[in-house]
Amino acid sequence: MTEQVLGGTDRLSRRVAASPAQIATRERRLKVLVGTISLGSVALLYTFISNLPTANAILTPPPQLIFSTFVEKLLDGTLLTATWASLQRVLIGYLIGTSLAILLGTLMGWFKYVEYVFDPIVECLRPIPPLAYIPLVILWFGIGEFSRIFIIVAASFLTCIVNAYSGMKQVPKVYVEASQTLGASPLTVFRTVALPYSIPFIFAGMRVAMAASWTTLVAAELVAAQSGLGFMLQSGRRFFDTSLVMTGIIMIGILAFSMDRIFRNIQQRIGQWSEVQ
Template sequence: MTIQAPETVPVATTRGRAKGGSSSLVPLYIATFVIGIGLWWLAALFAGNRLIPTPLEVVLNGWEGALDGSLWSNTWASLARVFTGFALGVLLAIPAGFLMGWYRLARGLFEPWIQFFRTVPPLALIPLVIVIIGIGEDARVFVIFLASFLACVLATFQGVRNADVTLINAARVLGAKDFTIFLRVVVPASTPFIFVGMRIALGSAWATLVASELVAAPTGLGRMMQAASQFLDTERIVVGIIMIGLLGFVMDRLLLLLERRLTAWQEVRA
């Protein structure tokens, strides 16, 4: 008589299998996009083109801006500001988060200040930044940097704090030094948290960008949208919104792809 083992239901999958599962959602993505465009068109028809432009009008306006070069110049200016502020914020946030999570002294010195400034919206600091730094490019990059830094440093800190204590103690029992434990145990365990923080920081950077460009910025998508609002050019305003959304989406997907490459060992729920 043979006894068959009960079938087990997998609750997690590797990155490779999860990737295949996400590809099955492509039809759903396409369907929701088509539905969204249809609802947009209906809203424009009922509200009137002066309030809500149709998708076709937005496409034509964007094409006009692409031909005369104004759309590309404003897009490049905004992208450069976001990338600079985001990169500086992340480059400083990751080591700061590691220090706070690994050393009690660093945590006691820096965490209260970071928690304090985290509750203050970066946009609220714009008047003070203008007084201290001025209304030039440095001020706009600084507020984007601050928004990115605060989001990423806390995620990194939390990743270090959530490292498996059992693995750390096991490494110590096997004779591993603190630097080896940090490099081989803490850093891999913190990597998913770091990427979550980077993605949140990226969203904060784009959200802060528009407000920073409203303050005497010569170029940028935020400035373009503000100028368009003075002439009730709703088509150009929507073009700016779509460009910001597309750029943010593409950058987020790139971060997600990099995360999957660096954390291929991690099991994820299907």
């Protein structure tokens, strides 16, 4: 009995002695393990359903058929060409939209006169889905590449600006007052106190804007696009090729997930001091 108590005490002391880095590593490994099991369970369930004798391979193609289509389109260059075309549109629209959102959102959140001017405009436009602008964009700019990128710009801008604005509003007054007491000018307080504090909020908005950009991509490429993953999805729908549709969906998911992980790692490195992750 005494040995069991001593053994339990030793294990407890080892847990207490674990460093924050070790605890974070364990949590990260557990998160990856649980996430892998979750995704694997969904994949196994779909494999089981799609391989049932009563399953329709046209509507629910089995994973082996999706994989063969994926490899075929990858080897003949179709998938790479479509991926590069979509990736260019997303990156251009996303960078323009988030840059404008961060600039305007931080200024609105810190300078009241900028807020008075632009807040009514943003609040009127923000509830409108970006896809609702497609008919208007076509009327104004035609069906060229500019129209498709413009829709992505609108989606990323309207999604990111709220976080940038909210981050500036969350800056504690005690930090501002302490800086002003030390003689900092309003511009210095904005640059050295408000912006660093709002970085986690801005990165959170950028991550949401990235998801919105990919969500809008498919609809944007419906505007008479002749290339891209959205065009691939349309081709699969037109010819009732569900495996091709699934291939495009999987590729969009891989790209969006990878870009989100990159932004999350950057956010964690830049904002290690913050609890907002």
